[in-house]
Amino acid sequence: MKKPKKLAALLLCACMAVTGLTGCSGKDEAANGDAPGADGTEGGAKDAAGDGGDAAGNAKGRFIETELALPEAVSTLIGVRMCDDGSIVMLGYDENRASLYRECSKDQGESWEEASVDYGDGSYSQAAVNPADGSAALLGYFQSNAEAYIGLAAPDGSVKKLAITNMPAYEGGSGDDDTNMIVSAGYAGGKLFLVDLNGRIYEVDTEGGTVSEVSQSLGADVFGVIPLKDTVALLTKSGVRLMDAADGTLLSEDTVLTDALGVMVNGNDSAIFGVMLTMGESTEEIYFVNHDGIFYHKQGGSTTEQLANGELMSVGDTSTAFRDLMRFDDEHFLVFSVDSLGNERCYGYAYDKDAPVVPEKQLSVYALEDSQILQQAVSMFRKQNQDVFVKKTIGMSGDDSVTAEDAIKTLNTQIMAGNGPDVLVLDGLPADSYMEKGILCDIADIVADADSADGLFTNITDAYKKDGAAYQVPLRFYCTVAEKDDGIGQVGGAPEKLAETVKALKDGDAPVFYAQCAEMLLYTLYDVYSASWKSEAGIDEQALRSTLEAAKTLYELDGYEEKEREPHSYYGDVWGLYQNQTLYGTVDTGSSERIIGRAKLSLGTLSSVHFVQDLYGIENAKPGSFELLCGEGQKTFVPLVCMGLTEAAKDNELAKDFLRAALSAEGQAQMTYGFSVNRKAYAAECENGKEYSIGGSGPDGIQFGYEVKKLSGEQKQALTEMLESLETPIWNDRVVMDLVIGEGAGYLRGEKSLEDAVGAIVQKVRLYVSE
Amino acid sequence: MSPSRKRRVKKTAVRRAGFHRNGRRKAAGLLFLLPGFAGIAVFYLIPFGDVVRRSFVQASGGRFCGADNYRTVFGNTAFQLAAKNTARFVLVCLPLLLLFSLLLALLVNGLGNKLKTVCKSAFLLPMAIPAASVVLLWRLMFDLHGFVNGLLALAGIAPVDWMNTGAAFAVLVFSYIWKNLGYTIVLWLAGLASVPESVYEAAQIDGAGRAACFFKITLPLMKPMIFTIVVLSLLNSFKVFREAYLVSGNYPQEDIYLLQHLFNNWFLDLSVDKMAAGSVLLALVIGGFVWILQRSWEEEG
Structure with missing residues (x-):
């Protein structure tokens, strides 16, 4: 009787050990269905093609893509x-x-x-x-x-x-x-x-x-x-x-x-x-x-x-x-x-x-959030290198309830375990910390090569250089502009000056701005002023206070009801689009309102040559002009898809090739949003702009229409000069941005006092910086 | 062979047999302990050993840096604030919890069996509520437009921004006590039940009053239980971070910024060096506290 008991106990122990060890094993990702083909998906392709099956490890058979030329x-x-x-x-x-x-x-x-x-x-x-x-x-x-x-x-x-x-x-x-x-x-x-x-x-x-x-x-x-x-x-x-x-x-x-x-x-x-x-x-x-x-x-x-x-x-x-x-x-x-x-x-x-x-060759790319620019970069590299499997990992895919923090913690664990990605999109990640900890490698040579090959907007790419080394480079960028009726003078400068200028524009019931929601307005002002808030102790309280006060003036100027500001009421899912980085041309939205007389001035982001064409089209229909909206002496830009290579990928030629391709004119030609950091690609975008007509009607049935034309030489020159004048990236820190937008929106909506909002932001940012 | 020699040989044989039996028993005991110990070693001791190692090396490159990480941590203002808040929280919460729970346990202990069971279940209810629901309750209660401010408004008192002012600390203390009170009461009740009724009866015959019974019999006999309750309450006090974090995020009002907030943020920043040094310091403080507690108990005993 004792023997069967012992045997049963031994068997149980063995089972537990095997189960435990198997559960712990993360060795073969393919076996866990992480890689394509492991779940039989590509196996299905073989079956469909009438070919026999094989073990996942050395299975053969795949559809190969070829791009065919369309009629010229x-x-x-x-x-x-x-x-x-x-x-x-x-x-x-x-x-x-x-x-x-x-x-x-x-x-x-x-x-x-x-x-x-x-x-x-x-x-x-x-x-x-x-x-x-x-x-x-x-x-x-x-x-x-x-x-x-x-x-x-x-x-x-x-x-x-x-x-x-x-x-x-x-x-x-x-x-x-x-x-x-x-x-x-x-x-x-x-x-x-x-x-x-x-x-x-x-x-x-x-x-x-x-x-x-x-x-x-x-x-x-x-x-x-x-x-x-x-x-x-x-x-x-x-x-x-x-x-x-x-x-x-x-x-x-x-x-x-x-x-x-x-x-x-x-x-x-x-x-x-x-x-x-x-x-x-x-x-x-x-x-x-x-x-x-x-x-x-x-x-x-x-x-x-x-x-x-x-x-x-x-x-x-x-x-x-x-x-x-x-x-x-x-x-x-x-x-x-x-x-x-x-x-x-x-x-x-x-x-x-x-x-x-x-494909046997693999390259892993990590981003906290997906974006079209990244998708286009990955797609372009896949097209150029069909023998390479680009594994794109998105920390916050949106399909689950993973927060940015959860995603960063998972990424950090992988990096510490030596399983980090080769290419990192640093938007939303603690880039400075990764730099200090030696997670990122110097990519100055790759950036320099791209500059000598096609020419780069070095005012943008070099903004991230430290002591001659570059650990990240943005693929695209955008800036903030003010688009206004003819006769309106310069807008911008210090927040107080901006508030004074727009107050002076208010004349009777005619609205100055369209009904922007608090968050959208704060995002716009964050892009303009955040760089000037940085201080050694954390955040410059006075500068922040001035910006929030100016934001309040702008927000309350036209007396819109909160209900009218709801992004979902008229503009559709604008807020969702903005959060998903798909709507950068907010100045364009405001300018469309200017055509139908529902605004005199529009502040927002100008994010591509296409939107510049659009603005000129609007200005032909209703005379106006646009200018860079900048703080006191600081001309800021917003970087998009800042890429870095991990130290682990230092000797990985594929990772370097990926970055080279993404920075090249050919690679940049595939990207839609933002202005290209590559001058050759930028010139091509200006050259190849499409011409078309836009027509529509406002909420009151007022019809409008305008023609979008290619940029003229003069317009292109003006735009190039404006982009070349940009010098400082915004305070591109997710924690600070979330704090300012969150507390600031409460203040604009009247839910909290200026003192409370500023106090909370300053205290928390100081804590953050002191960590 | 002389009789004495015979006796010695027999004695040795008996001793050897006893030793053999004891040895087998010890070996069996060790074997039973081994899986549990192996689990603790794999999941706690060895990782903690690695944490200790990392506290002496640089985050990048892994070069030995002596006590630099400790110096950095001690000089870090966020660490100073978090340590101060954590210590303040423990020092305020522990006595309050122990006192309230003991008083309530004494009251409940005097009730009839049926009522006692109902009370025990009621007190344990907060422990059964998931953290997500607790957070929702917090928000409903302590929001600027929440239930508590509603009550204050009825009384003509101005609303308080509970989570963004110094009041946040009081909310945190309240939450900890509310959640852990029932559990601690049950522990006290278990301790009270272990004191034999006959001792009280004998004391009462000798003329001892309620207070004398409590201080001379109840408290001394519950000493081992008090030690357990204090240690468990101390450890539970670190779990309050979950609710604080879910309500106020990474950067709460500075009075409720605890060490766990800091460790969490350091991990996000990949500051493993600082995190390791901070963890070792925290482990030393907790270990030291428990050790002192144990020593003082033993000495008194």
Whole structure:
């Protein structure tokens, strides 16, 4: 009896030991599903391609990406589709939207045959290609007081206008503006379907010129159609629904597909999506692409299968949107997409059974928060180095409730354990501390090389040099400006002077500013004045007090109610956008208000050449000017994506290559936000600026419009001089910024006194500095 | 063989057998202790040894720097403030907690069994409330527009910004006592139950009053329990950081800026050197306090 007990005890001990040791082991990350392929995702690609399986460690088989050149004449794609005969038909405008072209490729996008489309005086924003014969329907605006029509473009380029007699007006229009618009369209089962601004889906009678609503049970919930042979995928706010094109009936809901598709709308343009679908050989097989990769799903199936991993492809860049996904066979796909700069892209994916599932060379990049600039840098490097797996780790992904502190603690633990990343994005991280502790290595030589190759804005990059060594370098930057009506003198200087200037502008009930929320205003002033607050003891109390007093004056000047200031009331999710670093052109928002007479002056960030073009456009419509908003003698800038290499990556050529590529003109050309630190890339941005018209209406139905033009030589010169004059980075410290914005907002809203707010900030910052 | 020699041999054999039995018992005891000790060694002792090592080396490069880290820590104003606040908190809280809990325990002890059980459960309730809920309660109670200020307003008293003024310290003390009172009462009750009733009866026959019984019988007989309660309360006082941190973040009002805030912020800053030196100092202070407490108890005993 004793022996079995002993044996059982021994067995139990052994089990516990094995379990404990296995649990502690963090040796093989791939085994824990951290690396792509470990969870069988890339294995799925192999299976889909009909190749056998292998152990994850040396498994082979992966889709390799190739970027295909698009026809030179086409700058903005308005429609693309694979036809029944296997050819690809594309319609697009040239750079100035002066000519519309129909391009056709019979070799899977390798070469294109061009034909000009005679579209007359129509204004079309979209084209739906009919896969049966390669013809296309051109779609645009439908104004209730003007003739509504669509253009039917034959394969030879001739266009026949078809009047639409019963197009409904836009139900959500303000004032007299009820202009309806086609947001999405596509041919399926030989029929043309379209979705309007009202969120309803219609079938178009291309003979009689009438539209009839279909699938009314979905209500006003649809925002996109993606044709799939005889089926239409309807993108709705609650997920994707499939509809039979023949009779408009909805197929049973596929929640697995909806969950797998993830975020479907990308950016502000609802005509392009963060996902695109296509159908396989059978009607049950659906393939789709999103930022996680290319997937296969069988309708009604309980799971989806990842064929290609987005982390290894350009589709992983979440700033891009998809125009179409084409499948030639299990091993060949084509993805048409548009990046955040509006550049059209075409990527071919071919399965290579000899390529390792995960590239052997790996580079780890860490950032506390994700940003488009980082995504674009990573995407660019992946494109240039397909044999390198860039593992991007985001501390605060937003999918969980991880706070900045939690994320930094985890990162610090990894660094102390010797498992730190190679490249660190230091935004929000304790950069100074990392420098002091020897975590970062000197990158002065890389910065110097980039400067001699393309020329850098050294006033920005050298601002971080200490005793000849550079431990971080910003990839982009922006500054704060004041945009104002003609006749308003210089704004800025000391906070007291700023307050006096704006007070003098107040004349009767006419508003000086638009209804900014407290946080937004404080962010703007923080960017201008924070550099001057730094003192040895912590923070200069008097300077801080002056800034908060000036902020209060600005905040209360127009007497807006708190409710009016709610960022969600009129401006949409501005606050969310700002927090996510996607809205830097706040001066642009205020300036738009200036056009319709709801503001005289706008203070905000000026973050890219594109926004400068926009400001000049606004100033052409309503005379005004803009100038750098600076404190007393300090011209500050806000660095974006400050990169550093860890000491562990000192001998890692890949990490250095990554930084070199990110600083190069080619790398910078891929980035959207901020001004480039690379002069060559900056010059190209000025040179290649797009020209277009902007129109809209304010909350009272007041209409406005202006033309955005490329920068003239004089404008470019003025902008360059302004950027070259920047000299001091803001006090780029998350702790200080959070304290000032948090306490300051309480003061502006009248929840606490100036004494209390200043006292709390000063006490806490002193404590912080003294640590 | 002479009889005496025989006796000696027999005695030695018996001793050897006894030694063998004792040795086996000791070995078995050690074996039983070993897993627990191994756990403590792996998760506490060895890491603490590493902390001690790190307190003598530089954060970058790991070069030996003697007592530099300790000098830095002692000269750090944030450390001075945190140490002062922590000591003040312990010195205010411990006596208050021990006194209140003992008084309440004596009251509860005099109740009937049913009522005693209900009271025990009620007092233990704060311990069962998760920290997140406690934080919510704090906010509801002590916000500028919170419940307490509402009551003050009814009484015509101006509202107090509890968490951003010196009042924050009182809130912290209140929170600690509220949370730990029940647990300490239960400990006291356990101690009171261990005193035999017959001793009180004998004393009462001899004419001893309630006070005499308390000071001459209850307190002396509960000495071992007092030691445990003091040590546990001291250690629990460090757990109050969780609520303070969740309510006020990394940089609270300076009166409730404790050593744990500082250590937390040093870790964020990767100041491992300072953190290690500070931790060693804190361990020495706590260890020293417990040792002194134990010695004084033993001496009195």
